[in-house]
Amino acid sequence: MTIPTQSDNSEKRQKTTGGIIVATGWSSGENEPHPLLKMGSITAVKRIVLTFQQVGISPIVIVIGYEAEKIEHDLADYGVIFLLDEKYETSQMFDSAKIGLSYLLNKCDQIIFNPVSILMFTPETIKKMMECGKKLLSPSYHGKTGHPLLISSELIPEILKYNGNTGMRDAIKNIGVERQWIDIDDEGILHDADDIDRSNQLLKKHNQLILHPFVRISIEKEFMFFNSKTKLLLILIEDTHSVRSACKHIALSYSKAWNMLNELEHELGYTVVERKHGGKNGGKTYLTKEGTEFLKKYQQFEQNVRKYAKDEFVRLF
Template sequence: MKTGAVIIASGDYGEEQRENEGIHLFLPMYPLDGTTVIKGEIARFRKAGVSPIVVLAGCHSETLKLHLSHNNVIFVEDEAYREHSFEEALKLALETAAPLMDRALVLPVEYPAFGEETVEALLKAEQAAVPVYGGQAGWPRSVVPGEKDTKAGQDRILVEDPGVCYSLLDAGGIERVSAYLKARWDAATLHFKTKLVISKEEDFFGPGVYHLLQYIDETGSIQAAAVKMNMSYSKGWKMINKVEKELGFRFLNRCNGGKNGGSSTITPEGRLFMERYHAMLEDMKRITRGFFEVYFGEFQ
């Protein structure tokens, strides 16, 4: 049985969506998980061996077509996308898919958090199927393109994948989907952590001091910064005093204010040191990433 995919990206993801939960770009092309929403979905289908992939576009169709020009997808344009319901859009896409595949995994583009194990479960189903998590039906769903009623005979496949129910258009959807994909990546992928600590006879500047100074810069207060770091006010002062003693210049301009600590601002010398610390850390991560792939890539 030849199984392909149909991604429905023809919704009106235009001006009325621009301020929804921080979506400032065309939703299918929204940056997510190191790529864009729709490219990530295509990659996940491809990894599972699902092909061909049909993309139905409507809003900003030419922009999306250019975005996917090197992704080897079959592009279908719905010129009447504003008038079409989801069911009508799906019917249009399946008309193109019918000669190309025996079964289609249908996905509304706003559901990008499904896992590979869900795709594998759908591929094992012998007929139309829908993944279900916690009693809620999710996406993608398996349908037979030639059938008039795409919901007929659907198997309910229980999955341990809450991502099938996560839509980018739900309240808090961007944050939920991003956090879920990151957690999946962290759990499934070997990765490394880079830490930069600057020392003389003892360590005196590292991630803790750097983040404390960032919070001081943000809040203007050592007291507020210490609270964010879940440390005492006195410990925060000790860390900063040690850095200033070792480096021989002030990191903070202080304005005394009694028990609440007054206000503090980062000095120009302190800011320059922080910027160089951050730049070196980023360079270390970039260089180390290449070595990590050399030494541990085969274990991925």
């Protein structure tokens, strides 16, 4: 079924949308482009991240494998979460997708899923998909299905149960929910990085469409003690109850993380994380009530500043 692009936006704006990019750089039996392939002056994976960020997708999860450290370095300042597919050499794309889906379960209302090979779709395409309010949605260009795929979070448990070897296509058929299509005037949903000639033709247009203000927000006294990296660290500590696990997801050393936390607590004058030691399962770390409140205020401040910056950018440029 193909659906119209218009919708009741008042309801749709309330939905939170997470993103998954499978960027393992290696796929058994598939000719998948490498995430670090340059398209223009930036990598394929960074181009998709920028497109996602343009429409407010958060959190953005990158499933990595081959040359994981290089990908982490490439995206170190972009506020994304890294999940390692340790079996990337033998995994199919759907196996990697399930890692991302498992992580985002109960963290957002809907998910935009995309392989790193498809990278020239526009922010407007994603925006229209996000606002449709459908449970399972693919974009279509002149009758041809493309990427990315929108999945309602309520469907994730059933998708994760699928153990077949035919990938996402059969997994979504198996859940008993009809996939719908939205007609999009965006041929970027079809072309992968292997199609060099066509990708180069689309590049100039895509660069113009991802033009955006990039605002770095920090809190300082004599020096900076809180920024988006620290914010992500606190979010992941609250999620994993482990500083060490949080570090793995944002390419941060364990010692550096504790230095950041200690500096934060020193400057704020109160405890932000509570350490609980011992027990047969080892110690855990939690955000204190004050730490949770500070994080919420920063996130609201960050959201307000970025909205103002975006509105002014549109007005002036």
